[in-house]
Amino acid sequence: MTNLATVHQLSKKLEKNQVLTDVSCTFEKDMIYGLLGRNGAGKTTLLNLIAGKSLPDSGSIEVNGHKPFNHFDTLNQICFIRESKNFKPTLTIKDILKMMPAFYPNWSSEKALELLELFELPHHKKVAQLSKGMESALGITVGISSRAPLTIFDEPYIGMDAHAREEFYNALLEDYTEHPRTIILSTHLIDEVSDLFQEIYFMKKGQISMHETINNLQERAFMITGPKDTIESLSSQGRVLDRSSFMGDHSVTLYVDEDQLQTFHIQQIAQDRKSRYNSSWFT
Ligand SMILES: Nc1ncnc2c1ncn2[C@@H]1O[C@H](COP(=O)(O)OP(=O)(O)OP(=O)(O)O)[C@@H](O)[C@H]1O
Numbered sequence: 001m002t003n004l005a006t007v008h009q010l011s012k013k014l015e016k017n018q019v020l021t022d023v024s025c026t027f028e029k030d031m032i033y034g035l036l037g038r039n040g041a042g043k044t045t046l047l048n049l050i051a052g053k054s055l056p057d058s059g060s061i062e063v064n065g066h067k068p069f070n071h072f073d074t075l076n077q078i079c080f081i082r083e084s085k086n087f088k089p090t091l092t093i094k095d096i097l098k099m100m101p102a103f104y105p106n107w108s109s110e111k112a113l114e115l116l117e118l119f120e121l122p123h124h125k126k127v128a129q130l131s132k133g134m135e136s137a138l139g140i141t142v143g144i145s146s147r148a149p150l151t152i153f154d155e156p157y158i159g160m161d162a163h164a165r166e167e168f169y170n171a172l173l174e175d176y177t178e179h180p181r182t183i184i185l186s187t188h189l190i191d192e193v194s195d196l197f198q199e200i201y202f203m204k205k206g207q208i209s210m211h212e213t214i215n216n217l218q219e220r221a222f223m224i225t226g227p228k229d230t231i232e233s234l235s236s237q238g239r240v241l242d243r244s245s246f247m248g249d250h251s252v253t254l255y256v257d258e259d260q261l262q263t264f265h266i267q268q269i270a271q272d273r274k275s276r277y278n279s280s281w282f283t
Pocket residue numbers: 014015016017019037038039040041042043044045046
């Protein structure tokens with residue numbers, strides 16, 4: 001496997017906040033990554049640095065062997081779609097589509113037109129006239145159609161309903177299958193998108209708290225609910241990712257290491273597949 005992007009011991013302060021501390025992670029060519037973490041964990045700051053939008057205080061970032069900041073040949077290999085404000089409000093959708101091939105060498109006009117139709121986006125409208133969900137769908141259209149070797153989506157679906165988000169995931173996967181590239185998607189909606197990811201980075205308080213393949217997470221992360229004593233005795237067998245209680249029932253989200261998995265009392269666990277992707281993992 002070839003690394004497309006490598007982040008090494010990265011630290012970054014914004015004003016007086018130490019936002020990232022000693023972050024190291026790698027993103028291989030043609031893989032889809034999830035970036036998860038609670039609000040303020042540092043996801044956007046990390047993605048900004050990878051996309052060459054700002055410089056680290058210490059540590060390094062390389063994309064395709066180059067520091068992305070101010071490096072034109074690297075920057076046009078990266079498409080970064082943010083939560084909002086991706087486009088000038090005075091531009092029409094048509095204007096934007098005309099401009100994009102200059103930014104992204106792999107741009108597909110055909111795919112862009114197909115996605116505009118899918119999301120029912122009117123070509124003549126200005127960005128300022130779009131609803132929040134429509135603006136997000138435009139960002140997603142550009143992100144997918146860019147076919148950039150490193151495509152980054154930072155919570156790109158604000159304002160889109162569940163149906164439109166489903167269309168986004170399907171369109172992304174379909175185009176990725178035909179044109180593989182490295183994709184990083186920062187999200188809170190892990191239960192919706194976990195099937196999309198091959199690997200996941202969890203961030204907590206400006207650091208990478210866990211990095212796992214989705215297969216390992218599916219095998220090793222469990223949400224266990226039951227009487228306090230049973231839950232406490234099982235908790236010692238793994239790493240507690242989250243803990244909660246509701247009306248006398250106690251729950252933990254437990255991550256069990258491979259060597260402990262064999263001895264883990266699986267029969268005592270309610271194995272609800274869906275609950276394994278509970279957002280409580282983020283805590
Ligand atoms: N311009 C700034 N000046 C000072 N602090 C900032 C600035 N931008 C972000 N921060 C702080 O940096 C931390 C990380 O913010 P960041 O936006 O990277 O987190 P995030 O994980 O993307 O959060 P969210 O999921 O809410 O988007 C937060 O504590 C935030 O308050």
